[in-house]
Amino acid sequence: MAINLKKGQRISLKKEAPGLTKVMCGLGWDVSESKGLFGLFKGNDFDLDASVLCLTSRDKLKSKSDVIYFGNLNHSSGAITHLGDNLTGKGEGDDEQILVDLTNIPDDIFKLVFVVNIYKAKQRQQSFGQVKNAFVRLVNLSNKQEIARYSLLGEEYDGKIGMILAEVYRDEGEWKMVAVGKGIMVDGLQEMTNQFY
Numbered sequence: 001m002a003i004n005l006k007k008g009q010r011i012s013l014k015k016e017a018p019g020l021t022k023v024m025c026g027l028g029w030d031v032s033e034s035k036g037l038f039g040l041f042k043g044n045d046f047d048l049d050a051s052v053l054c055l056t057s058r059d060k061l062k063s064k065s066d067v068i069y070f071g072n073l074n075h076s077s078g079a080i081t082h083l084g085d086n087l088t089g090k091g092e093g094d095d096e097q098i099l100v101d102l103t104n105i106p107d108d109i110f111k112l113v114f115v116v117n118i119y120k121a122k123q124r125q126q127s128f129g130q131v132k133n134a135f136v137r138l139v140n141l142s143n144k145q146e147i148a149r150y151s152l153l154g155e156e157y158d159g160k161i162g163m164i165l166a167e168v169y170r171d172e173g174e175w176k177m178v179a180v181g182k183g184i185m186v187d188g189l190q191e192m193t194n195q196f197y
Contacts, residue, residue: 002137002146002147002149003016003147003148003149004148004149004150004151005148005149005177005179007150007179007180008178008179008181009178009179010176010177010178011147011148011176011177011178012174012175012176013138013147013168013174013176013177014175016147017145017147019142020102020140020142020147020175021101021102021103021142022099022100022101022102022103022140022142023100023102023138023140023141023147023168024097024098024099024100024138024139024141025050025097025098025100025136025137025138025139026093026094026096026097026098026136026137026138027048027050027094027095027116027136027165028093028094028133028134028135028137029046029095029131029132029133029134030131030132030133030134046118046126046130046131047085047118047119047120048095048116048117048118048119048134049069049070049085049116049117049118049119050069050082050096050114050115051067051068051069051082051114051115051116051189051192052067052068052069052080052082052112052114052115053066053067053113053115053193054105054109054112055110055111055112056109057108057110059111059196060196061196061197064193066109067189067193068081068082068098069082070082070085077104077106078101079100079101079102079104079105079106080098080099080101080105080112081098082096082097082098083096083097083098083099084096094137098114099141102175110169111167111169111170112168112169113164113166113167113196114136114165114166114168115162115163115189115192116136116162117161117162117163117186117188117192118161118162121161121187122187126161127157127158127159127160127161128152128157128158128160128161128163128183129157129158129159129160131152131157133151134151134152135149135150135152136149136150136152136165136166137149137150138166138168138177148177150179152165152181157183159183159185160183160184160185161184161186161187162183162184162185162186162187162188162191163182163183164180164184165180165181166178166180167180
């Protein structure tokens, strides 16, 4: 049974899913309907973009190729694959998915930081406070079992346009996960990654 993580909670992937080698990180969201005049839907679709930052032991990016996102779908090691961009969040289940083969992560990568940002958030006057039912989940690909899920509460992130969702990191030879849930004020992935160089 999947663990519903609370903000800051850490779990051992080895303990929760013994023998785990390949995982899928899924991100899903819905848009809170804001009604305009005559009850019509007001505003644009929300385009949330999930990305993975592959960090060294010093919490730094070595190069742009260590950022996996809609513009760079595959890590050079072949260990991380982004399955593509969802522009609206419409539909059930995961809106974006990232596959990770933990056994093939290069030794100099110590941490995978799963982040999300709202595309053109400032221009469209959008924030995570307008997003509902947002979640990130980790699934064991060998048996399709959900290991852990972290649900975000929209009101807490009102005004925030970027988010550090979760981290999967090495700790004494095993992989662990922590739910971060930190809203940040950065407009786009470029601004978000700048803090890691």
